Amino acid sequence: MTHPDKYFGKERVRVMAKEFRALRVPVENLQKKVYSRERVSLDLPLGIGDQGVFEARGKGDVHLEFVLESNPDGIRVTGKIGGWVAMECTRCLEAYQQELDLEVDEFYRRPGLEVVEDIEGRFSLDYEVPEKDAYVIEDEMVDLYVLVNDAIILSLPIKRLCSLECRGLCPVCGENLNRGECGCDREVIDPRWEALKALLKPRGDDDA
Ligand SMILES: [Zn+2]
Numbered sequence: 001m002t003h004p005d006k007y008f009g010k011e012r013v014r015v016m017a018k019e020f021r022a023l024r025v026p027v028e029n030l031q032k033k034v035y036s037r038e039r040v041s042l043d044l045p046l047g048i049g050d051q052g053v054f055e056a057r058g059k060g061d062v063h064l065e066f067v068l069e070s071n072p073d074g075i076r077v078t079g080k081i082g083g084w085v086a087m088e089c090t091r092c093l094e095a096y097q098q099e100l101d102l103e104v105d106e107f108y109r110r111p112g113l114e115v116v117e118d119i120e121g122r123f124s125l126d127y128e129v130p131e132k133d134a135y136v137i138e139d140e141m142v143d144l145y146v147l148v149n150d151a152i153i154l155s156l157p158i159k160r161l162c163s164l165e166c167r168g169l170c171p172v173c174g175e176n177l178n179r180g181e182c183g184c185d186r187e188v189i190d191p192r193w194e195a196l197k198a199l200l201k202p203r204g205d206d207d208a
């Protein structure tokens, strides 16, 4: 047997599998009867990190409401992702919540067989390697993690800010400036300006 390993996202999915077991839905029975349906309804505490969506510790409250429908070529997944996802502001590093209201309509392909010819002209059956961005049924499972991850990540604003007016952290003392002014002299912190200042200063003026 070859190789679900070839498929896109397998590594990532394997790493995340412990936390996201609930997102791996068995579809063996569903596939036995074409055009049968199954409802999948889940509540997950989700957060956003550098590596994508992860299970947040008690923060985030995302509701998934999907319908899986079997089809001769795979499983169609339609539905909604709603609720709040835990985020971190890139300017002040504080946690905040981003509202989600997303429609999902994606297709998980059945991994097919294709005929492969080797260099000696012999034919054999091998697993077809799907396009890199395809969702594929693996081991009679639909892993909704990849879909949920893609849908949420694509929906988020590029700038992840707790508010458009976020003042960020003081570069001198690290204080969150949204909570108040720390009193630091931040004018002198940029070394490029320091160098320029030194050039503009007359000699012997160091103590001034
Ligand atoms: Zn902020």
Ligand SMILES: [Zn+2]
Pocket (backbone or CB within 6 Å): 170, 171, 172, 173, 174, 175, 182, 183, 184
């Ligand atoms: Zn400060």
